[in-house]
Amino acid sequence: MSRAALLLLLGCLLPHPARAEGKNQCIVCHAALEAKHKAVLRSFQQDIHNQKGLSCHSCHGGDPSKADMGEAMSPEAGFVGAPKPAEVPAFCGKCHSQARLMKRYNPSVPVDQEEKYWTSRHGERLKAGDEKVATCASCHTAHSILPPKDPRSTVYAKNVPATCGACHSDAKRMKGYGLPTDQAAKYSGSVHGKALLERGDSAAPACNSCHGNHGATPPGVADISLTCGQCHAGNMELFAKSPMASTWGKKRFHVCATCHGHHDISHPDTALLDGEKGVCRKCHRPGDPGSRTAEEMKGLLDGMQSAYEAADGGLKAAEAKGMDVAAGWDALQEAKQAFFQARTAVHSFRVAAVQEKVTSGLAAAQKAAETARKAVWEFSRRRIGLGVATLLITFLVVVLCLKIRDLES
Amino acid sequence: MKDLVLSWLDERYKLSSFLEWARHKTVPVHRWTIFYYTGGVCLFLFLVQIATGILLLMYYRVGAESSYESVRFITSQVEFGWLMRSVHSWAANLLIFFVLAHMFSIFVMRSYRSPRELSWVTGCFLLGLMMAFGFSGYLLPWNELAYFATKVGTDIVGQLPVAGGWLLKLVRGGEEVTGATLSRFFGLHVAILPAAATCLIGVHLLFVQVQGMSHGEDAKAHMPFFPNFVLRDLALWLVALNVICVLAVFFPWELGLKADALKSAPAGIKPEWYFLSQYQLLKVMPARILLVPGELWGIFLFGAAGGAVLLLPFWDSLIRARGKERWLDVLGWGALAATAALTVWGHLS
């Protein structure tokens, strides 16, 4: 018998003043135990289940009114103890899969988590007897479960990459599954990772946004465009209508990932369209019509980018001279909009579509640059004007002084 | 033709007597004659303020939603709008500076003494009006700096015992600095203060005309007011105009960001230089002296100093009667040095 159990036994057999009637006897006893048990009690304080009025016996069964350990934790009292990994989904599901029961706590909470879980790769493997896979408690913790909107929660958007990474970045744990372990690292350097983790944009996708949460599974070839299209709807629509869509379908290419990658998706730049080193080279040879289209689109976008940067620099220079170029910034914002749209138009693989957006963007960028040029010109005009006015006034002052001398001589 | 018009006017308005008066008016020439020009420069700067102020009113639209936008419109869209605004701001600062210089020169010359006590008193009130102009005008662009400077400045009023809370509400037009405060300050800045200042300047000048320039009797030489002194005045005004234009072009007044009550105050927020000494005094006062809040002592201190300056011509004779003329110099220069030191301290901290 372990020392803990012995202590537990002693603590519950002896009469104790702290054991007043009506108190939750689970807590009374476990609070007197070693640090590990105390920590469970402490973390359960903020657990959502505790906040909703549930207690130990709600999940573990038993009778908390009985001071006697044997009575309180007897199978007759419904005591089930701690579930084994394979039992966890059903353990949580005994409440969370009950629509009628869950309605009492939150009428809009879903009740399909367990069902989804069994469709996930985790669930499939668990069923096959692999007890190393993630179950409910692996992500949600066992006794400090918080709702996903709570920033302290392990499943709060910003904390998800670390939560998944706890297992998926662990090479020892992943050995034997043939899975890479660099997803979390790749993700945190990606455009999505930076948006979520660095910029704090809680709308940016975390692991679960693409893989699902309870039904976590890698998106299949056919679904990936739908997955990305959840947010990048414009790009997906254009691609689906483009001549590229059917060819890619035949070749079984990952629609978005072929060019953009997946975990390490970076902010796309025109290098993707480069005739020599770009992604198009995966199929197209330099000089063929596809490569030419890519080069043309790249030329348009690069031209637009440099026009944007030139206008931006011009406005900053004008502002550094103390000129107010608010109108220029407005025009540049307009150019930025067109630039977004031009980049999106790339997914139609039609030069004309890109050209159309670039033309309107260039016009706006030129307007901004013109404002900057005018402001700089105005800046020097003010000094020339001042010079002329100063000369005129100084001339009058000199004549006045001469006049005074003349009067007084 | 010219003679015809002149005689027509003369018949009706006794123009010749005015010209006669102008011909006979003289300005004493002595080593302090240069001080006489400080008053003229103040008058010129005031006229510049009236002119540019009226021009700014053509586009300015008061209101929490429109003040900042309209000032931005003036400085960025209206031709020469930047010039009008910068001239108005620069001339305002120079005006306060020259009023102070004028005042101190009068002190050095002891020109405030009998029979010119009321010229001094009206002058002191004019300084107060100019500072009120500065304080109210500072808020009108409704930018971040102005908003917080006004908040801090009006807070001081709230510190006063008994009537503080009531006065604060009166000044702000509510509990907080809002669009209501802006409306109040605008009314004060473009209607009440200009009317009051114009009347007081009239009275101030009338006193000078009735009593003549000071030190007239001890001066060995005199120069005719017209045209000799007037031409000199004009030349100086033109130089002042040039200086203002150079300042406006090379150091244009910034507009900054729009006021936002929900934002925290930007770091290093400070009032205009002419309020800096008072501000610094309040800042360095200990929290409590003899159970009375330090800020109250500060307010009392500069209230007392202001009162002493205002009533200078009346208590000055007591010192003179004891033959302690030097005390006055020590007091005057000491006060100037202390104010300057506080201002520099406030600027650096």
Add this chain to the structure above:
Amino acid sequence: MITRRKFLNAMLGVGTAGWLGSVVYPVLRYLLPPETTEAEPDTLSLGPAEQFPRGAGKIFKFGKRPVLLIRTKDGAFHALAATCTHLDCLVQYRDDMDAVWCACHGGKYDLAGRNIAGPPPKPLAQFAVKVVDGNLVLGGALT
């Protein structure tokens, strides 16, 4: 023979004229209103209301802000700020969704501008829109 005094007086005249010019010119230019006559327009007239197609949206510049004017199938007008509150893309009215939609990341707003789906963290500002004598008039921001 021009005397010294006459010459000085003539120069005084020239100088005064020059000074007057350097003061009057900026003042006159200042008083001439610039092309955009107001800092922030109060209203924007958009032509006959009946000519605006039903079930469509169009972006107008209101001052410097782009505003999306929407006419639903039943003929009602709505006006919303047209820049998405997520990353500043221009939003569009989607008749098929009966909602305002942002193509960049699929953000959705209802016709009152409330963010109802996707990444937008805040609602779109609403603008007043009225039909005055058959003409469509856009007014200031409501929120």
